[in-house]
Amino acid sequence: MHVPFCVVKCGYCDFNSYVAPDDGAHVRFLDALEAELAQAWTSGRARPVSVFIGGGTPSMLRVDELERLLAMLDARVGLAGCGEVTMEANPESLTAEKARVARAGGVDRLSIGVQTFHAEQLRFLDRAHDADKAEAAVRAARQGGFENVSMDMMFGLPGESLAMWQQDLERALRNEPDHLSCYNLTFEAGTRLEHSRQKGAVAPNDPDIDRAQFEWTRERLAAAGFDAYEVSNFAGRGGPSRHNDHYWLQGDYVGIGPGASSHRRGVRSTNLKALDAWWRAALAGGPCSGEAETLRPLQRVAEALWLGIRRTDGVDLRVIEARIGVPVMPHFRAAIERNVAGGLVALDGDRLRLVGEG
Numbered sequence: 285m286h287v288p289f290c291v292v293k294c295g296y297c298d299f300n301s302y303v304a305p306d307d308g309a310h311v312r313f314l315d316a317l318e319a320e321l322a323q324a325w326t327s328g329r330a331r332p333v334s335v336f337i338g339g340g341t342p343s344m345l346r347v348d349e350l351e352r353l354l355a356m357l358d359a360r361v362g363l364a365g366c367g368e369v370t371m372e373a374n375p376e377s378l379t380a381e382k383a384r385v386a387r388a389g390g391v392d393r394l395s396i397g398v399q400t401f402h403a404e405q406l407r408f409l410d411r412a413h414d415a416d417k418a419e420a421a422v423r424a425a426r427q428g429g430f431e432n433v434s435m436d437m438m439f440g441l442p443g444e445s446l447a448m449w450q451q452d453l454e455r456a457l458r459n460e461p462d463h464l465s466c467y468n469l470t471f472e473a474g475t476r477l478e479h480s481r482q483k484g485a486v487a488p489n490d491p492d493i494d495r496a497q498f499e500w501t502r503e504r505l506a507a508a509g510f511d512a513y514e515v516s517n518f519a520g521r522g523g524p525s526r527h528n529d530h531y532w533l534q535g536d537y538v539g540i541g542p543g544a545s546s547h548r549r550g551v552r553s554t555n556l557k558a559l560d561a562w563w564r565a566a567l568a569g570g571p572c573s574g575e576a577e578t579l580r581p582l583q584r585v586a587e588a589l590w591l592g593i594r595r596t597d598g599v600d601l602r603v604i605e606a607r608i609g610v611p612v613m614p615h616f617r618a619a620i621e622r623n624v625a626g627g628l629v630a631l632d633g634d635r636l637r638l639v640g641e642g
Contacts, residue, residue, distance in 0.1 A: 285335070285357065286541030287342040288559065289313070291376060294410040295476035296469060300543025300557045301340045309559070310349050316566035318356045320540055323569065325360045332361055332538070334368040334527040337391070343373035347385055354389030363390030368526040370395055370434075375413035375421035383428020393522065394425045395434040395465070401455050402448060405441050415455075422459045432522035434463035439501065440494040441469050442486050449497045450504075457508055462522030464510060466501050468494060515594045515638075532595055534588045534607075550579045550608075581610045589616065589636070593629070598637025 289304045304310065335357065345353065354363070363369050370393040371386055378396065386394065400406055401415040413421075425433045435456050439449045456464065471478045471488060480486045502512050510518035517528060531537065539546040542562040544555045553576040556562040565572045579587065585608055592599025601612040613620070620636065623629045630639045 285317070285337045285353075286340060286539065286544040286555075287313075287337065287345065287353075288340040288542050289344050290339065290341045291344065291374070291412040292410055295480070296409060296472065298472035298475050299340065302559060304344075305559070310345060312563055313559075314349060314352055314356075316563045317353070317541060319569065320566040320572050321356060321360055323566075323572075324538055324540055331365050333366065333535075334530060335361065335363065335366050335370070336527045337369075337371040339372055341374045341377060341397075342371050343377040343382055347381055350382060350385050351389060354386070354391070358390050366390075368393055370525065370527055372397065373421065373425075375417040378421045378424050380424040380427040383425050383430060385428075387429040392430075393432040393434065393463075393525075394428075394430045395436060395463075396421050396425065397436045398456065399436060399438040400441065400452050402452065405444065405448075408441065409438070419459055422461070432462045434465060434522065434525070435459070435461040436465045436467070438467050438469055439497040440489045442489050444489055444493070444497075446493055446496050446500065450500065453501060453504060462520045463525065464505065464518045464520070465516055466505075466518065467516050468498065511596075513596050529595070532591045533599075534584070534591055546573075550581075550584050552577050552579065581608055582615060584608045585610050585612055585615065593636060593638055596637070598635050601634040601636060 286300065288301050289310065290301045291303070293301060293303060337353070337357075342350070342353075357363060369391045371391045372395045373382075374397045378394075383394065396418070398418045398421075399409055399411060401418060403414060406414060422433060422435070437452060437456055439452070453466070469489070471481050477486070481488070505512065505518045508520075510520050511524070513519050513524045514528065514532065517525065519525075534547075536548045537546060538548075539555060542555055542559055543557040546553045546555075553573040555572045556565055556574040561574075562572055585604055588604045588608070589599060589612070592604075605611050620629065620631060624631055627640045628638065630637055
């Protein structure tokens with residue numbers, strides 16, 4: 285479920301997010317969301333294995349708006365029976381009261397977008413919080429009753445040294461998160477950050493420093509008892525994210541909200557991104573999807589490989605073949621053997637996984 289509103293549009297972000305155009309935008313959004321949800325999730329449909337309320341910034345909603353969103357979701361899918369219900373939050377808008385409302389409404393996992401504790405890096409990323417607010421948000425989550433709190437962190441920022449990233453991650457660990465996502469900053473097409481790079485106003489970080497940060501992160505978090513179950517994700521007491529794992533294993537999912545993506549048996553669709561167009565379509569009872577693509581069998585296999593290989597356990601080629609009906613090795617043998625020879629991947633029986641330089 286996609287909540288598109290943010291306090292500010294961060295320069296590096298390529299998600300479908302907006303600063304709310306007016307005071308009534310949240311109410312119109314919830315009206316349309318309820319209408320789309322009624323169409324997409326009819327009675328008798330199987331309960332989802334996980335629910336992810338992302339954005340944007342879901343914690344920007346007022347308490348009464350958050351209560352309404354969770355109530356409509358619960359009425360349709362029965363949140364108590366879902367294996368995992370995650371909500372994203374940002375430090376500038378998460379309060380203990382909102383955390384309590386989210387927990388009481390069925391959310392059992394909170395993901396807080398911290399990114400960094402350094403003031404200059406927060407300004408560079410256009411974040412609306414400071415380091416103290418980031419730590420206060422973690423406390424608010426605990427006060428609200430959450431026992432599974434994830435923190436999103438980011439390394440590889442322009443000019444960021446290994447020591448700066450080490451300070452960030454050590455401070456994150458002192459806040460005792462149950463899960464950590466540590467992402468390397470990327471310059472996504474169409475973002476203000478990429479536009480600045482093209483103009484020469486900013487340059488990516490030294491790739492050797494990026495690599496040192498990545499390798500140190502895995503070593504440090506392993507020592508702290510975190511399981512690196514995916515390239516960028518580390519499970520502590522909260523365990524792996526079921527939602528993320530479902531996605532990397534090419535599972536089916538239903539997206540609700542402007543710009544939300546869905547996938548079902550090889551058909552991928554994306555909702556209308558413009559708020560006005562999505563509102564009108566949802567409230568009129570019509571389809572909200574703006575585009576759809578039916579993947580060919582070999583496209584599905586290729587996608588299953590590059591998604592699944594991100595997992596530390598890798599991907600089982602037999603599972604892909606059984607699900608899609610296409611044998612993997614006849615079509616991808618040359619690429620797999622080339623990368624095995626290059627020390628990037630290992631093929632143990634039918635399981636393909638990243639190793640070494642991979």
